[in-house]
Amino acid sequence: MTPFDTRGLKRRRFKDKIFTxxxxxxxxxxxxxxxxxxxxxxxxxxxxxxxxxxTQGPKPVGELGGGxxxxxxxxxxxxxxxxxxxxxxxxxxxxxxxxxxxxKWAERVAIAVDVLQGIPSIVIGIVxxxxxxxxxxxxxxxxxxxxxxxxxxxPIIKNTEETLVLIPNTLKEASLGLGASYFKTTxxxxxxxxxxxxxxxxxIGIARITGEVAPLLFTAFGNPAMVKSIFKPVDTxxxxxxxxxxxxxxxxxxxxxxxxxxxxxxxxxLNAIIKLFERKWKVxx
Amino acid sequence: xxxRWRILENKIFVRWLSISAILTMVLLLMxxxxxxxxxxxxxxxxxxxxxxxxxxDPVNSHFGMLPFLIxxxxxxxLALLISAPFSIAAALFLGEFYPKGVIPNIFRNVIDLLAAxxxxxYGFWGLYTIAPLISHLQQxxxxxxxxxxxxxxxxxxxxxxxxxxxxxxxxxxxxxPTPLKEAAYALGSxxxxxxxxxxxxxxxxxISAGFLLSLGRALGETMAVTILIGNAPELPHSIFxxxxxxxxxxxxxxxxxxxxxxxxxxxxxxxxxxVVTTIINLIGRLIxxxxxx
Numbered sequence: 001m002t003p004f005d006t007r008g009l010k011r012r013r014f015k016d017k018i019f020t021x022x023x024x025x026x027x028x029x030x031x032x033x034x035x036x037x038x039x040x041x042x043x044x045x046x047x048x049x050x051x052x053x054x055t056q057g058p059k060p061v062g063e064l065g066g067g068x069x070x071x072x073x074x075x076x077x078x079x080x081x082x083x084x085x086x087x088x089x090x091x092x093x094x095x096x097x098x099x100x101x102x103x104k105w106a107e108r109v110a111i112a113v114d115v116l117q118g119i120p121s122i123v124i125g126i127v128x129x130x131x132x133x134x135x136x137x138x139x140x141x142x143x144x145x146x147x148x149x150x151x152x153x154x155p156i157i158k159n160t161e162e163t164l165v166l167i168p169n170t171l172k173e174a175s176l177g178l179g180a181s182y183f184k185t186t187x188x189x190x191x192x193x194x195x196x197x198x199x200x201x202x203x204i205g206i207a208r209i210t211g212e213v214a215p216l217l218f219t220a221f222g223n224p225a226m227v228k229s230i231f232k233p234v235d236t237x238x239x240x241x242x243x244x245x246x247x248x249x250x251x252x253x254x255x256x257x258x259x260x261x262x263x264x265x266x267x268x269x270l271n272a273i274i275k276l277f278e279r280k281w282k283v284x285x
Numbered sequence: 286x287x288x289r290w291r292i293l294e295n296k297i298f299v300r301w302l303s304i305s306a307i308l309t310m311v312l313l314l315m316x317x318x319x320x321x322x323x324x325x326x327x328x329x330x331x332x333x334x335x336x337x338x339x340x341x342d343p344v345n346s347h348f349g350m351l352p353f354l355i356x357x358x359x360x361x362x363l364a365l366l367i368s369a370p371f372s373i374a375a376a377l378f379l380g381e382f383y384p385k386g387v388i389p390n391i392f393r394n395v396i397d398l399l400a401a402x403x404x405x406x407y408g409f410w411g412l413y414t415i416a417p418l419i420s421h422l423q424q425x426x427x428x429x430x431x432x433x434x435x436x437x438x439x440x441x442x443x444x445x446x447x448x449x450x451x452x453x454x455x456x457x458x459x460x461x462p463t464p465l466k467e468a469a470y471a472l473g474s475x476x477x478x479x480x481x482x483x484x485x486x487x488x489x490x491x492i493s494a495g496f497l498l499s500l501g502r503a504l505g506e507t508m509a510v511t512i513l514i515g516n517a518p519e520l521p522h523s524i525f526x527x528x529x530x531x532x533x534x535x536x537x538x539x540x541x542x543x544x545x546x547x548x549x550x551x552x553x554x555x556x557x558x559x560v561v562t563t564i565i566n567l568i569g570r571l572i573x574x575x576x577x578x
Binding site: 012013015016019020022023024025026027029030031033034037038040041044089092093095096097099105106108109111112113114115116117118119120121122123124126127129130131150153157181182183184186207210211212213214217218221238241242245246256257260263264267268270271275 | 291292294295298299301302303305306307308309310312313315316319320323370371374375377378379382392394395396397398399401402403404405406407408409410412413414444447451475476477478480481498501502504505506507508512532535536539540551552555558559562563565566567570
């Protein structure tokens with residue numbers, strides 16, 4: 001008998017190897033899924049990308065061709081207005097949370113922000129329908145923007161807070177010591193220093209809402225015409241994809257694939273911008 | 286004069302910050318109250334049997350949400366179950382095996398790309414890739430082959446959950462105290478033993494919270510599921526049957542509902558979703574914060 005019984009050790013090593021390969025295998029299948037999905041969307045969508053997709057509105061049933069120009073304009077309109085609502089509000093709450101860390105009310109607000117982030121988007125749609133669409137009596141792009149603005153708030157608030165907390169107190173104290181007011185210190189010192197992170201939060205928010213349909217179903221609704229007023233119902237790109245996805249017409253599905261590709265490329269670009277900002281503008285001291 | 290303005294300006298600013306923060310909390314409260322008030326007529330009319338009646342019949346004004354409740358629960362838990370091994374493996378890979386470096390960084394960004402694809406695009410993609418596969422499978426099993434149903438929705442939903450649960454669990458795992466791991470290695474443990482006997486047991490609450498938060502997300506997921514689940518308001522016979530979820534019945538019927546009780550019943554479902562996801566998020570965040578703080 002050998003002084004060491006190596007059989008147990010071998011078995012444990014073998015188990016370890018199996019375990020490691022399972023982890024590798026599962027991780028790689030995650031990556032594979034990403035590529036399969038993106039490749040499929042790209043393959044299906046690239047054939048539908050043409051000039052008409054961007055410049056024409058939808059054609060009546062039965063006619064071939066047409067595009068989603070009205071939905072692209074609609075999406076931009078809804079998202080930009082939502083951002084106009086959400087950014088000032090979100091940054092304010094973020095500043096509040098960063099300056100009152102550890103206080104009871106700040107903790108409560110932080111929890112509220114977390115809960116807000118977890119609310120299903122369809123529920124936000126219902127509430128905004130009750131708040132705005134029902135009293136006014138018509139669907140509108142504005143109500144869709146309000147719903148999306150609420151969805152945008154949590155990432156903006158969190159990024160603003162996390163960025164501002166990283167800025168050293170000495171910077172703030174120097175400004176206050178020179179006689180600048182709290183308002184001036186925040187506006188001229190803290191926000192410009194943390195602009196990278198705050199901007200990143202805004203982009204994350206925009207990326208989160210650009211592909212949303214659920215909160216828009218009962219608010220922005222849909223409209224085949226080109227709309228230039230925020231008080232009218234409006235089509236958005238994801239809404240058109242939803243409407244066309246299970247349609248029996250090949251041509252509509254073709255347009256939906258084109259729309260999907262545009263949407264995915266746009267959101268991936270936004271994500272790339274976020275990563276770039278994180279690297280270049282991160283608060284470092 | 287100028288000084289006075291500066292003081293006033295500062296006062297307004299400080300006040301506005303507090304107001305904006307309070308508004309966020311009020312917003313949440315208003316959500317709850319709005320849903321409660323708007324669904325009150327339906328809550329009164331439907332009574333408690335709303336929860337367990339399996340008959341959803343808007344024409345005869347009888348409303349029971351059991352089919353949606355069951356559909357939502359099965360779809361979400363199945364999706365969680367399918368995604369769990371992948372999420373844990375990827376989280377271990379990125380949080381423990383290779384926490385730093387260029388390649389894992391790329392991996393992380395690639396997995397994050399899954400979060401960049403909109404829900405409706407997932408649904409559309411699933412309709413043309415997963416649904417035909419499932420339909421093929423159903424044919425082999427001599428079932429009615431529509432390809433749409435709980436299983437199809439769960440598969441696509443599980444992919445959508447991966448980036449979310451991976452990032453949560455990775456954070457938890459990477460917070461394991463190094464001395465704890467080193468002690469285990471020093472005793473001669475293999476990496477598998479360190480992971481299964483130290484890292485996972487010591488982080489079990491954080492990992493569960495990660496899955497809980499993913500579940501909260503799955504429960505409220507609307508568009509992809511609406512496209513793929515088959516929209517049949519009846520109790521499912523098997524995981525291949527078409528079904529219906531709470532979120533998708535709201536999406537499909539809300540704008541078409543005409544009478545007050547029908548709309549109210551849909552809002553009541555929304556209220557239930559709101560309450561459940563709020564509770565899940567509160568518990569989940571609480572545990573996660575304790576785990577990574």
